[in-house]
Amino acid sequence: MRMKTLEHQWLEMLCGRGGGGGKDVQDLKRLAAGFEGECELDRWLGEFGRPHWKIFKDIWIDAGGTTQIDTLIVTGEGIHVFDVKNYSGELEYVDGKWWSGGRRLNKDIFIQLKRSMEKMGVMHHRLGGRGRLTGRIVFVGEHGRVHVKDAVDVEVVMRHDIRRMIHKLIDDEQWNDVLDIGETARLVEDFMIECPYKPRELDDVEFGRLRWGVRCCACGGFGVLAKRYHIECGCGHVEPKEKAVLRTICEYGVLRHERDLKINEVERFLGGIVSRRRLTEILRKNFKLLVGGKYAKHENPCAEYQYTFKNKRFRYD
């Protein structure tokens, strides 16, 4: 599963609870479109790629500098890097410049991949230079149109060529199967670091202005009614209560990623949907205890429910 970055999750929580300004909304839109595009390439790879390939999704590499990579595939033939773009408008690349609707863009869409490939080159060299190292920029947008009318030293793959590109990777592997994929992937992992960027910290005033309490996971509304084992929303959605509580604790954890889960603060955020005793149990059962007692603190997973509790099932689901 591809994970949304902490910044993406944080902006969703912030904007979904009535916070954030115009720039936050813009950033969220950009990140959501990017994520959607990356998932799109994941689907193509899942359908047409080979199951023994090792695919890394949204990773950070530190090799002579740090860089973020959307998708990295280790095949028997080499290490393949993909920078995924999901644009909906019309773009043109002429004379070394990007244009959109007759206006020149002040960014170079190729530059991120070029910089990444410099660092990947360092990594590849340190790995002994075995196998091929390639970099591609993939335009996945369904409604976007991109015209590259210039010779570029970056391989550009358009949406209608993605399937062919994957078949080419399979073909290349058949002719030149030189890498031990498991071993190469482990070596790549040694270069991986955590994302160095964290969202900003909300101060108590900004946090206090957000809407607290349990949000419906189907419609995003706050009109939920707590029953004994379930919560029910006006939209008709029903969810096990314990799951709703855990999900909301995780949302709190994302919003306040810089702090531990303190029982008093979590209790207030939940807005009384469970008793203090029940909340204590739920925290103890599901989150690592850091400090016990009246002012108990638990470890903040800093990730949404779907990532923190991937395999959890509920009796009343």
Ligand SMILES: [Zn+2]
């Ligand atoms: Zn709802």
